Amino acid sequence: MTVGAPIVELIGITKTYQLGETKVEALKGISLSLKKGEFTAIVGASGSGKSTLLNMIGCIDEPTTGSIILDGVDVHSLDDNKKSDLRNRKIGFIFQSFNLIPVLDVFENVELPLLINPAISAAERTDRVHQAIKDVGLGDRIRNRPDQLSGGQRQRVAIARALAGNPALVMADEPTANLDSTTSFKIIDLMLDLNAKRHVTFLFSTHDEKLMSKVSRKVHIADGMLVGASKV
Numbered sequence: 072m073t074v075g076a077p078i079v080e081l082i083g084i085t086k087t088y089q090l091g092e093t094k095v096e097a098l099k100g101i102s103l104s105l106k107k108g109e110f111t112a113i114v115g116a117s118g119s120g121k122s123t124l125l126n127m128i129g130c131i132d133e134p135t136t137g138s139i140i141l142d143g144v145d146v147h148s149l150d151d152n153k154k155s156d157l158r159n160r161k162i163g164f165i166f167q168s169f170n171l172i173p174v175l176d177v178f179e180n181v182e183l184p185l186l187i188n189p190a191i192s193a194a195e196r197t198d199r200v201h202q203a204i205k206d207v208g209l210g211d212r213i214r215n216r217p218d219q220l221s222g223g224q225r226q227r228v229a230i231a232r233a234l235a236g237n238p239a240l241v242m243a244d245e246p247t248a249n250l251d252s253t254t255s256f257k258i259i260d261l262m263l264d265l266n267a268k269r270h271v272t273f274l275f276s277t278h279d280e281k282l283m284s285k286v287s288r289k290v291h292i293a294d295g296m297l298v299g300a301s302k303v
């Protein structure tokens with residue numbers, strides 16, 4: 072599909088963690104732009120800075136220096152309330168460990184984040200939840216709880232939950248790390264399909280090079296820096 076305006080722009084991002092007397096330079100000056108409709112993978116070894124980078128983009132944590140522009144808004148200029156509002160409206164998160172609520176069924180898990188948005192009517196909410204669950208291929212498991220689903224199905228629920236909010240960007244930090252390789256490929260294929268058909272903009276991270284064969288844009292990170300062709 073064609074890609075459009077930038078959704079995220081990172082300009083010279085650094086992040087230094089202070090651990091007692093020790094400083095850990097997790098990101099050492101990263102500039103990167105993600106456009107609407109893109110499907111991007113951040114690839115790097117464990118400890119290279121992938122989660123730190125995704126946490127910056129997701130407004131979960133702040134950079135030490137540098138700017139983040141999210142859908143035209145300089146995140147640094149916002150107070151905490153505005154920042155979490157922006158995060159809730161613009162970004163859908165998918166986690167390595169799925170983060171589903173065990174006592175809720177598939178429908179209720181997908182519905183949960185929409186309940187806090189007063190702009191969405193009950194009827195629209197129900198429509199969106201049904202559509203997202205159908206889009207991830209779980210239409211027949213709607214009343215199952217997470218413990219009645221396989222790992223791959225649980226991750227599909229988490230993808231549906233991220234999609235239901237119609238976010239500008241869906242971010243997934245190592246979404247396949249807890250899945251076997253066949254299931255991992257199926258999850259990547261699902262995300263690629265959603266990107267092609269629903270025009271969902273995806274950013275995901277992995278340490279697994281072999282998952283990357285079908286991904287058009289790979290950004291390699293090592294030791295807190297973008298490397299090789301990723302440096303654009």
Ligand code: ADP
Nearest residue numbers: 088090095097116117118119120121122123124
């Ligand atoms: P990845 O997700 O690629 O495995 P991370 O972003 O988690 O990498 O970590 C990058 C570096 O930052 C590592 O050296 C890690 O130990 C360090 N780090 C990550 N989070 C913290 C933290 N909260 N405090 C101190 N150091 C951290």
Ligand code: MG
Nearest residue numbers: 121122123244
């Ligand atoms: Mg990580």
